[in-house]
Amino acid sequence: MRRDGAANREKVLLAAEHVFAEKGAAASTDEVARRAGVSIATVFRNFATKQDLIEATAVRHLEKLTAEALRLADSRDAGQAFASLMKTLAAAGPVKMTLLDLLPPHDGREGLSRPVTEAADAFRAALDGALHRAQAAGAARPEVTGDDVSLLLRALAHATDLGEGEALDRVVGIVLDGLGVPR
Amino acid sequence: MRRDGAANREKVLLAAEHVFAEKGAAASTDEVARRAGVSIATVFRNFATKQDLIEATAVRHLEKLTAEALRLADSRDAGQAFASLMKTLAAAGPVKMTLLDLLPPHDGREGLSRPVTEAADAFRAALDGALHRAQAAGAARPEVTGDDVSLLLRALAHATDLGEGEALDRVVGIVLDGLGVPR
Amino acid sequence: MRRDGAANREKVLLAAEHVFAEKGAAASTDEVARRAGVSIATVFRNFATKQDLIEATAVRHLEKLTAEALRLADSRDAGQAFASLMKTLAAAGPVKMTLLDLLPPHDGREGLSRPVTEAADAFRAALDGALHRAQAAGAARPEVTGDDVSLLLRALAHATDLGEGEALDRVVGIVLDGLGVPR
Amino acid sequence: MRRDGAANREKVLLAAEHVFAEKGAAASTDEVARRAGVSIATVFRNFATKQDLIEATAVRHLEKLTAEALRLADSRDAGQAFASLMKTLAAAGPVKMTLLDLLPPHDGREGLSRPVTEAADAFRAALDGALHRAQAAGAARPEVTGDDVSLLLRALAHATDLGEGEALDRVVGIVLDGLGVPR
DNA sequence: GATGAATGAGGCTTCATTCAT
DNA sequence: AATGAATGAAGCCTCATTCAT
Numbered sequence: 001m002r003r004d005g006a007a008n009r010e011k012v013l014l015a016a017e018h019v020f021a022e023k024g025a026a027a028s029t030d031e032v033a034r035r036a037g038v039s040i041a042t043v044f045r046n047f048a049t050k051q052d053l054i055e056a057t058a059v060r061h062l063e064k065l066t067a068e069a070l071r072l073a074d075s076r077d078a079g080q081a082f083a084s085l086m087k088t089l090a091a092a093g094p095v096k097m098t099l100l101d102l103l104p105p106h107d108g109r110e111g112l113s114r115p116v117t118e119a120a121d122a123f124r125a126a127l128d129g130a131l132h133r134a135q136a137a138g139a140a141r142p143e144v145t146g147d148d149v150s151l152l153l154r155a156l157a158h159a160t161d162l163g164e165g166e167a168l169d170r171v172v173g174i175v176l177d178g179l180g181v182p183r
Numbered sequence: 184m185r186r187d188g189a190a191n192r193e194k195v196l197l198a199a200e201h202v203f204a205e206k207g208a209a210a211s212t213d214e215v216a217r218r219a220g221v222s223i224a225t226v227f228r229n230f231a232t233k234q235d236l237i238e239a240t241a242v243r244h245l246e247k248l249t250a251e252a253l254r255l256a257d258s259r260d261a262g263q264a265f266a267s268l269m270k271t272l273a274a275a276g277p278v279k280m281t282l283l284d285l286l287p288p289h290d291g292r293e294g295l296s297r298p299v300t301e302a303a304d305a306f307r308a309a310l311d312g313a314l315h316r317a318q319a320a321g322a323a324r325p326e327v328t329g330d331d332v333s334l335l336l337r338a339l340a341h342a343t344d345l346g347e348g349e350a351l352d353r354v355v356g357i358v359l360d361g362l363g364v365p366r
Numbered sequence: 367m368r369r370d371g372a373a374n375r376e377k378v379l380l381a382a383e384h385v386f387a388e389k390g391a392a393a394s395t396d397e398v399a400r401r402a403g404v405s406i407a408t409v410f411r412n413f414a415t416k417q418d419l420i421e422a423t424a425v426r427h428l429e430k431l432t433a434e435a436l437r438l439a440d441s442r443d444a445g446q447a448f449a450s451l452m453k454t455l456a457a458a459g460p461v462k463m464t465l466l467d468l469l470p471p472h473d474g475r476e477g478l479s480r481p482v483t484e485a486a487d488a489f490r491a492a493l494d495g496a497l498h499r500a501q502a503a504g505a506a507r508p509e510v511t512g513d514d515v516s517l518l519l520r521a522l523a524h525a526t527d528l529g530e531g532e533a534l535d536r537v538v539g540i541v542l543d544g545l546g547v548p549r
Numbered sequence: 550m551r552r553d554g555a556a557n558r559e560k561v562l563l564a565a566e567h568v569f570a571e572k573g574a575a576a577s578t579d580e581v582a583r584r585a586g587v588s589i590a591t592v593f594r595n596f597a598t599k600q601d602l603i604e605a606t607a608v609r610h611l612e613k614l615t616a617e618a619l620r621l622a623d624s625r626d627a628g629q630a631f632a633s634l635m636k637t638l639a640a641a642g643p644v645k646m647t648l649l650d651l652l653p654p655h656d657g658r659e660g661l662s663r664p665v666t667e668a669a670d671a672f673r674a675a676l677d678g679a680l681h682r683a684q685a686a687g688a689a690r691p692e693v694t695g696d697d698v699s700l701l702l703r704a705l706a707h708a709t710d711l712g713e714g715e716a717l718d719r720v721v722g723i724v725l726d727g728l729g730v731p732r
Numbered sequence: 733g734a735t736g737a738a739t740g741a742g743g744c745t746t747c748a749t750t751c752a753t
Numbered sequence: 754a755a756t757g758a759a760t761g762a763a764g765c766c767t768c769a770t771t772c773a774t
Contacts, residue, residue: 005754026209028747039756041750050748144357151342151354159338171334174327178361187773188737211764222739227766371733392575394768405735407771416769510723517720521708525700537700540693544727553752554758577743588760593745 009046011036016057025054055116062119065089069126079139082130083181086149090156090172124150134181141180149179192229194219199240208237238299245302248272252309262322265313266364269332273339273355274348307333317364324363332362375412377402382423391420421482428485431455435492445505448496449547452515456522456538490516500547507546515545558595560585565606574603604665611668614638618675628688631679632730635698639705639721640714673699683730690729698728 015036019027029050033040047053068088075081112120124146131149134140152175159171176183198219202210212233216223230236251271258264295303307329314332317323335358342354359366381402385393395416399406413419434454441447478486490512497515500506518541525537542549564585568576578599582589596602617637624630661669673695680698683689701724708720725732 008755029749030747040748041756041758042754044749045754048749145353147350148353148357151350152357155338155342155354158341159334167330167334170328170331171338174331174335174361175358176361177363178357178359180360185736185774191737212766213764223765224739224767225737228737228739231766233765374734395770396768406769407735407737408733410770411733414770511719513716514719514723517708517716518723521704521720524707525704533696533700536694536697537704540697540701540727541724542727543729544723544725546726551753551757557758578745579743589744590746590760591758594758594760597745599744 005046008036008038008042011038012043012046012053013057013060016053017061020054020057029053052113055113059115059119062116062123066119066123066126069123069130073126073130073133077139078130078133078137079182082134082140083176083183085127085130086153086156086176086181087169087172089153090159090168127153139181144179152179188229191219191221191225195221195226195229195236196240196243199236200244203237203240212236235296238296242298242302245299245306249302249306249309252306252313256309256313256316260322261313261316261320262365265317265323266359266366268310268313269336269339269359269364270352270355272336273342273351310336322364327362335362371412374402374404374408377404378409378412378419379423379426382419383427386420386423395419418479421479425481425485428482428489432485432489432492435489435496439492439496439499443505444496444499444503445548448500448506449542449549451493451496452519452522452542452547453535453538455519456525456534493519505547510545518545554595557585557587557591561587561592561595561602562606562609565602566610569603569606578602601662604662608664608668611665611672615668615672615675618672618679622675622679622682626688627679627682627686628731631683631689632725632732634676634679635702635705635725635730636718636721638702639708639717676702688730693728701728 012032016032019032019035023031029043030040032053033043036043043053047056069085072081072085072088075084127149128146131140131144131146135142135144156168156172156175159168173183195215199215202215202218206214212226213223215236216226219226226236230239252268255264255268255271258267310332311329314323314327314329318325318327339351339355339358342351356366378398382398385398385401389397395409396406398419399409402409409419413422435451438447438451438454441450493515494512497506497510497512501508501510522534522538522541525534539549561581565581568581568584572580578592579589581602582592585592592602596605618634621630621634621637624633676698677695680689680693680695684691684693705717705721705724708717722732
């Protein structure tokens, strides 16, 4: 039984990721349930509130991004690693919803639950690490701050929402130029 | 009486600009009415549909931006002018709503009314003009396109939505560096 | 000035007759005003309430029908006169709205204003007169009552609302047969 | 739980039948819900649209009428059967709403959903059958058509709306005389 | 007297959330 | 644990009626 429960939770989260990505957080819980193939009551059994579901989706997405950031950190070339990270994060896969809006610095943090802020902080730490390594290797301007990168990333994620594949590459390239990252 | 009507229409548009800016287009018409100090029926008398109100707000905002772009165009230093334009537009005053999302290139243009697309095109033309002048003066990389700038602007406008004043300046500066605009 | 007022009242009544006929009493007062070419405030100046307007329209229509009934009464052949009357009334011209619903016997009379009941009674008297003359001439079954005719007329008026020209003639013919009126 | 759902759906349909009958299709959905003893959201869960509810009510009523028509068809005396049918249908029980307006021939059929037109056609077929049997038995004039009967029925249903029990019998009797149906 | 504008009440519909099976 | 059903609150929009010019 516990396995069923976990499986359903998983299905719902996956569905939420897609639905919120496509239609924004305004999408109805019903639609998430439908896409997950479960009843809406099941969604609410797993996530007491729609906000909870949104936050869980955000956490999940942030964890993926953090993992990606840490994976790339192992690369020998710190500049290359940082550039790849920016491209990957800006593209943001199918999750076009701006979950990254939850990253600090952010005004609306007060209302967020612990898990979300923790996940956001973890991601932010990974991002800072990548930046610092690149700066140490001379592959990023020293005066650039973590906040700068975070804001730019958020901005690019939104642009992703709108631009096409190749267009996004061009834009990310321009930003990397501005950051002093060699390409 | 026409004066009353015009004044109220103005009040509603102003209120809409603020409300949509703060809470996004999902904000309720009721709230716009409350902020404008009129009844909701008055809002609907001036704008038959919520979509109409949103579009009118967008047009108004775009027209302001276009005027700003054209005003700056008269500057002697084309590079300076372009830089100022980017900063001004990214800041975007109190209108944090991403009205700039209406700029081409954009997928969702089909559903938009004529006035909106016209206003968006006019703004885009002014933006392209500023870019070309800067490039002709050697104050912007020649390979940068109008689409690049438009996407970056849209991205920065979103970041504006979240970042603070000084932080925004830093970020815009980085982007200008990437565009090869001297500061 | 008085002439303007009267003219407007006339225009409104005419418009109301058409609009209510086409869309039923659910049609909006705005539409009546638009069709009359006046502002909605003018409509309400002349008729304090929408109900008042509806009743005035009904009275006007009833008076026309009464006049028609009296005009036909002069015919030599009482049976012929009665048959013509039924046909004319069932067709009801452009006023398909069932103003005849106001005729007695009717449950909802209590709520009606004096002018309406008076007009309805006058029409009913004219109708009774035509029937009695036909019966006196042996051109209608003696046991038929005014209520019978009134109900049938109301029914046919509704059918008119729906049927076509020739179809209506057939149906009225059948009813006249049932009433014993020679054709 | 399905039992609850079905029961509520039934309650809503029943309430709709009464409410629409009394106040016409313009009656508010709220009133239907109140009469059914459920919340208005429950009404909309069962019938996505007010139009859907109206149509479902119409279908239900038409099916009852069709069943009645077919039941009477088994009678030995075809004329008697037809007369009974007319009386029953004209009386139409508590459903004073003119659901019969949906019968062909009718202009507004285009906007109707499949189930409604099917139910209307089924009823019309049953009615035609009764008429033809009566004509074959010499108990109705041969030149009378199904359209004639349908229109008359519609008309009488409206009259039902207004007249009383005994008055209706008289009127139906007159129409049957006109149709050549012995009584 | 006529009008353009304003409004409160009400109608349809959606949705997050709760309940009973 | 999962579901179908129920609901209150809220949103958009319309309309009869009133008000200010």
